[in-house]
Amino acid sequence: MRPAGVRENVSATIGNNSNFGEAILSVLERGGVASIGQLPITQQDFASPVAFPLQAGSAGMIAGAAKLLASQGATAIALAAVDSPAGALNEQFANAGLAATSAKVLGLTLVPIEAPDYASYAATVARGSDGILIGMNSDQAGRFVQSLKQAGASQRIALTVGAVPPSMVIRLGAASQGLLVTSPFRPIEAGGASNAQYLADMKAYAPRAKKNVFSQGGWVAVETFVRVMKARKITDFSPANVLDVMGSLEDFDAGDMIPPLTTNTTLPAPYNRLFVNKVMFARIQNGQLALIDEEWHGGLIQ
Numbered sequence: 001m002r003p004a005g006v007r008e009n010v011s012a013t014i015g016n017n018s019n020f021g022e023a024i025l026s027v028l029e030r031g032g033v034a035s036i037g038q039l040p041i042t043q044q045d046f047a048s049p050v051a052f053p054l055q056a057g058s059a060g061m062i063a064g065a066a067k068l069l070a071s072q073g074a075t076a077i078a079l080a081a082v083d084s085p086a087g088a089l090n091e092q093f094a095n096a097g098l099a100a101t102s103a104k105v106l107g108l109t110l111v112p113i114e115a116p117d118y119a120s121y122a123a124t125v126a127r128g129s130d131g132i133l134i135g136m137n138s139d140q141a142g143r144f145v146q147s148l149k150q151a152g153a154s155q156r157i158a159l160t161v162g163a164v165p166p167s168m169v170i171r172l173g174a175a176s177q178g179l180l181v182t183s184p185f186r187p188i189e190a191g192g193a194s195n196a197q198y199l200a201d202m203k204a205y206a207p208r209a210k211k212n213v214f215s216q217g218g219w220v221a222v223e224t225f226v227r228v229m230k231a232r233k234i235t236d237f238s239p240a241n242v243l244d245v246m247g248s249l250e251d252f253d254a255g256d257m258i259p260p261l262t263t264n265t266t267l268p269a270p271y272n273r274l275f276v277n278k279v280m281f282a283r284i285q286n287g288q289l290a291l292i293d294e295e296w297h298g299g300l301i302q
Contacts, residue, residue, distance in 0.1 A: 037221020
């Protein structure tokens, strides 16, 4: 008999995208069911013995954004984030990304979601900084960038890819030029074999769905599961066997949307399931997201 909440014959869950990851993982742990490619938001997403995140999540992208700013010459970085428990962690993540650089975090400015005007917050982060890291959702980030530009800020500005989808780039217009962006996956605009297949599958099976980092995450989770099972010629899809197989990978080629995947290593707590501790660096140029280089930049969260 399977524990309550876990259906019979469920081998794994793939591509979960929820703010309630801790509750979901708790149920999956009781049933010994793997969670493959879930959106990592909570600490449990990087700690649960059944979790197989395929990206570094917001923690890695914020750390990567700080590292990206430093690589572009910023030495004094100011942070702006949503006034929430998650937003308050951005300073910790940014400092982790800057560990091997000479750049420093000047401080963290938390912006209330309901703030009617961002001008005063923009002025705070612009004061004394030569780099600005914005850790917000798309709507807030767009408003914050506009406030900075209206105030004449000339600092380098970095965000995560989820904050600047194509619709936001269009909305920002000229204000988007030069924005620095970190992505957990190879950006759609950068092409590659995996993105070509992703776009073809989206057209065939979900033509009305948004093509963004979130749908990429769901697609790559399914693609990785299929590739692993085919490569290992798996016929036993029992939860225990799927869990064992997923935990035995070393430099596994899951396509070029993510770097080679290793899951058979012991990582230090609290990020002992941080199998993909890397992001790609990009810049918005003429309304398009363009890779700065072809590297996967790692060593973000220690």
